[in-house]
Amino acid sequence: MTKERLVVIGNGMAGCRAVEEVLKRDPDRYEITIFGTEPRVNYDRIMLSPVLAGEKAFADIVLNDEAWYRDHAITLHTGCAVSQIDREARVVRASNGTQAAYDRLILATGSDPVRLPLPGADLAGVVTFRDLDDVEAMVAAADAGGEAVVIGGGLLGLEAAYGLARRGMRATVIHLMDVLMERQLDESAGFLLRSALTDRGVETVLGAQSEAILGENGKVSGLQLKDGRIIPCSLLVMAVGIRPNTALAAGCGLTVGRGVVVDDQMRTSDPAVFAIGECAEHRGVAYGLVAPIWEMCRTLADVLTGVDDCAYGGSVLQTRLKVSGVDVFSAGRFSGGEGCEDVVFRDAGRGVYKRVVLDQGRVAGAVLFGDVIDGGWYFDLMKSQADVSELRETLIFGQAVTEALRGVDPKSAVAAMADSQEICGCNGVCKGAITTAIGDLGLTTLEDVRAHTKASASCGSCTPLVEKLLAVTLGDAFQAQTGPKPVCGCTHHGHEVVRKRIVSEGLKSIPAVMQALEWATPEGCASCRPALNYYLICAWPGDYQDDKQSRFVNERVHANIQKDGTYSVVPRMWGGMTSPQELRAIADVADKFAIPAVKVTGGQRIDLLGVKKDDLPAVWADLNAAGMVSGHAYAKGLRTVKTCVGTDWCRFGTQDSTGLGVRLEKLMWGSWAPAKVKLAVSGCPRNCAEATCKDIGVVCVDSGFEIHIGGAAGLHIQGTQLLTKVASEDEAVWAICAITQLYREEGWYLERIYKWMARVGLESIRAQVEDPDARKALYDRFAYSQRFSRTDPWAERVAGRHADEFNPLSRRLEFERA
């Protein structure tokens, strides 16, 4: 009896694995022929990254050597591209004339790397990252040293960049999205990955679109980005994705979508032809990872050897990055979604971030960075869809801890700890030291323990343990005490700790703060994000990039939202002074845009109420044209400086209060603060500018300037307290800027000056403002910060900044119905 003929197109991982699986089940059933386009035996393509990095040699990654083909009597045609499938005659033909007849045909043609159609894409030195030839080209380029650019911050692109950096090139990854590996990682994990890559010599440019590849003498010399930046390079790797290789299948009339369409038995639209691996499309999905390929091969081998009722049901995916020392794991719906719950664990000391997503008490996905030991466990729990509600408390600590503590009361677990066991990793405090201190010193509160042993006094992550220890040691005498009020439910840290650590640890982004302070949520909430954004702006005025999406709408669109969703617009009137031109321009704007209400405010300026959001940029453009800028009537920052007419006109005036007010406003406008800041300058103690109910008020007297702070006339009514008195106008300006800066640096987000004053004490503020050195240092920091803030946000937006904010996404829906 002659054997059936099995022909495989593709000598890669899928094709050979399918043959192996068939041989395992029935070694004698088929006469097998394999066609491969590469001039070599089958190797482990996913290990090309370690080969590029010089961590493995090609010989280490060969899967099937020549002996294997020989031993199984497989005919192998290498370097031989099949050009035609004749399904009528059941023959495949190669371009070099080789042909083979089949009874069953397997398409395992894999995928091609996507080449971006950029100008210059055909220059020498522009490569993709797919096969050994690509790796050899990259290694040769790396031997010459210099700079490499990798377009694409996905799995493959990052591995390529890391490999090139290992070989001594300066590698830069250009990524379109603002998170690396955004299909596998959330913002927090992406942030850690980015830092880890930087440590390994790989630079990353996010949110960057490539415009053109530049060349000299036919060779690549750099990449130009849409924003005009040019990144020089002698090697450019495109790693922007793969496209299933379907040309052969389409050429012979098989059904092709994104890939070659197959059913659950891996059968194409021709029952004698099968497709597996990256060229196949199963239930609308074309896979690009290896695990699904193995599953497809097993099903196909079953089908080919006559096993009934076998079916491939699609794959659940997990991803690991192959960069030495960077442990990343991702699986499933790692970003949560409807009805999902996040369990987050961060260990700032070890650079660990773990997020497990639960849906109805079952694991729906996970992202792990820095500690991926439990990746497999979460993946199994996810695939089995086991109910993990019982494990909820310990799940995030991993399999070992969860199983050790199953059914154990947390209190008795603490009681069972040895005295030598470390509780507080930051300060190296053991259990014994804490229990001894509690006994000997009669400590009863968390704060006591912190003060005497330093346990939980730094990062605070062992606070629950210390509390349990207090409870166990004291019994009923212990009453759980809360420390400083946390910023919000995302953290146990108070504002003070957060502000201090941003400065002392040099934290310069929201994800960096969340990781270092071990935030309990993946990306914070509407309370903590604006607070962190402000703290970062205040700490790093020159470096920090304001995060617009972390701002309340008023500060994002530079107008005040009203109850009906329209906005109010208040142009600045310096010190309450205006002119006929300005008033005319305001009147014209109100007419032109049919603004329904115009009102004089308590801060001596004019409010235009009821402006439609889409109209804001045009309204501002007209106001700008008349010389007016934003009044920041919406800002947690300087609002108004109210003045009286002072010595210019008033018969009682003692100083030029209007002039001082204008000077202060011109100096201080645009500065962000924990909460709104309102100033006033009165020219005499009759106080017509009502300076003694402002955040900072100046009352002019014959002998100089009294500076008052901490007034309020809103929810709370409170007169100011006299802080200091100075003789000259210059000194008054310095003192006021110094007070403002001190408040900017010490105030908690949303804490007005009067509350800050009550918290820190008037004396501590006075001590700084009356000490000439301290005052000068504060003033200098304020002045430095103002270099970056005194720009008119309206003019920037009129010029097109954040234009998306003001335009609807599309007008198509209106047209569809019109």
Add this chain to the structure above:
Amino acid sequence: MNAMVKDPQIAWIDVGADTDIPRRGARRLKGPQGEIAIFRTGDGQVFALMDACPHKGGPLSQGIVHGASVTCPLHGRVIDLATGESLGADAGKGCAPVVPLEVREGRLFIGLVRG
């Protein structure tokens, strides 16, 4: 994902690319029944709701997006982007209607009921 093919009563209209929506932000659209808000989370998921808070009709598109929820800019009610339901202390106190939204190869399609 397959609703686009199945339901002949719904007209699917391409309104732009998912990347047109800022991460942790939203864009607005004028729909036949009123303003529609399309949100994109930090993780890149997109959702569409009628742009009116169940509390006092505030424009949800103008709120701060965090996780898969948005905080209304008017009085701080937190809305689940997937269901439109009020969350936290306001749970059960009304919801913003969900608008059918599909993503196909990076394009956003809004579903309008034919009629």
